[in-house]
Amino acid sequence: MTRQRRIENAALTGLTMVGGLIWVFPLYWAFVTSIRSENRVVSDEAGLLPDEFNLSSYIDALFNSSLIDWYINSIGTSVIVTAIVLVTGMMCAYALSQMRFPGRKLLYLVVLGSFMVPAQALVVPQFVLMNDMGLINRWGGIILPQLVVPVVIIVYKQFFDAVPKEMKEAVVLDGGGDYTLLFRVYLPLNWGITTALGIITFIMTWNAFLWPFLVITTEDMMTIPVGITQVNDAFGVAYARIMSVALLAAAPVVIAYLIFQKRVTEAVMISSGVKG
């Protein structure tokens, strides 16, 4: 490599990293703001570097808001949605991929077609339905309409289609049925996909705003993304507290992402079909 080429490369690398730092700057700034006192935040002396370590707004946020309730609601509903979406999705995909039955083609077309329907266009009748079922302000109301994730079926089906037929024969000879096949052969062979789809579904549900916002009106039943918008109304303009709450709200997913970076990255790639 020539000297000039080396310098060029180093410069490009430096530029990329600086760009990355600029990209995360809002998060850094939110953090610096959150550990300052409210007075400091709006004073002229407040510089770019952290100059105070004041956790009072965090303590305030944890104890003077319903943040804990919102965590519980978010974790509970996201885990339930993810579990149901995965189990119903893999069962349906297995039938579509490995079995022959009247209506199979139609079902697959419906799944593909529903991929095109924006869920947001259905919020009005869905709200009426949840109201009729008495599920407004309940976990059930948050969960039910989020259970249809056609892409999970589409991805599972692709991967089930690719499982070699020989894998099946041994189980069939032993007299195992389709449920055994699904849960003992097809699922274990595709743990990677299950993790990927699980991560994507969980992030999607955890971050969902519009639907939980519509179906929940009482503060103690809100999920994190909806709940934290209440903090503004309650605190007025108190940016240290608002930033503390925002960061506490973001923390679980961000920490999970930082720990499982590679898996999350792969999950996005796999579920969008770019990487097989």
Next chain:
Amino acid sequence: MAMIHNRSRHRLTAYSLILPFVAIFALVFGYPVIEVIRMSFTDAPLIGEGEWVGWDNYKRLFSDRLFYTSVINNGYFVLLTVVPTTVIALMISLAVNRLSGRMQALALVFFFTPYVLPVSVVTQIWAWMLDFQFGILQPVLEFFTGKPVPVFKNPFWVMPAVALVTIWWTNGFNVLLFIAGLRNIPEELYEAAKLDGATRRQLFFRVTWPLLWPVTALVLTLQLILQLKIFDQVYLLSEGGPFNSSYVLLLMVYREAFQLNNGGYAAAVSLVLFLLIVVISVLQFQLLRVGGKDK
């Protein structure tokens, strides 16, 4: 006899496997699809029955100025986000892809982290960044405009600002898709081209760009559909204002249904939004396919 018995058992097993999904789907998706169509022909409030009014809601919609404002704003927002985010993501992915090991992982963390944040966290951070009095970005705006700007309360700035926030938030997803696409390009192609004496520029336009086209088309399509459904950021940052300058279709659905109690009318708006998304995405898909074949 045994054969027939087996086959019906096979079918029964199949139906039991699809039943959970089909039942949920029918209840929370199939039935609402039918309902949204039926409601759009009634004057029903959000909760409760209404009278059949035929095409009245649609007639009203097509003479509603707010509807046209929304459509135009939706279009404007698409212009401000779809192509810019695709270009930015492509550039970032090219830059990140040439890094290796820990450096690459770190760069990816920088660019992808915003994507895992809940939308309201994103909007609160940016409301603070761009705060009229104390926002750290106000000096930057002041440099260009000569005075501080209350961006989310200014009809000119509101949409570009929401677009900026949106790109910051969602861009990491596109970066990942491009990186996956770049990794799929066989290294031999580059080596062969280099042996033939190709320059960096030629490598990009002759190898990378054509082979990356399917991913680019995917990103453009996904982004178009996503950005047509804009609601959260607009609602949280500007509530459609000022003077409806950031009013969009989904906000219209929300306001008509949940604030003005016009369920039937909101259903009609929803259906129009739905049709718009389907038609535009099919058109775009065809267009991009043609574009890809030329290469």
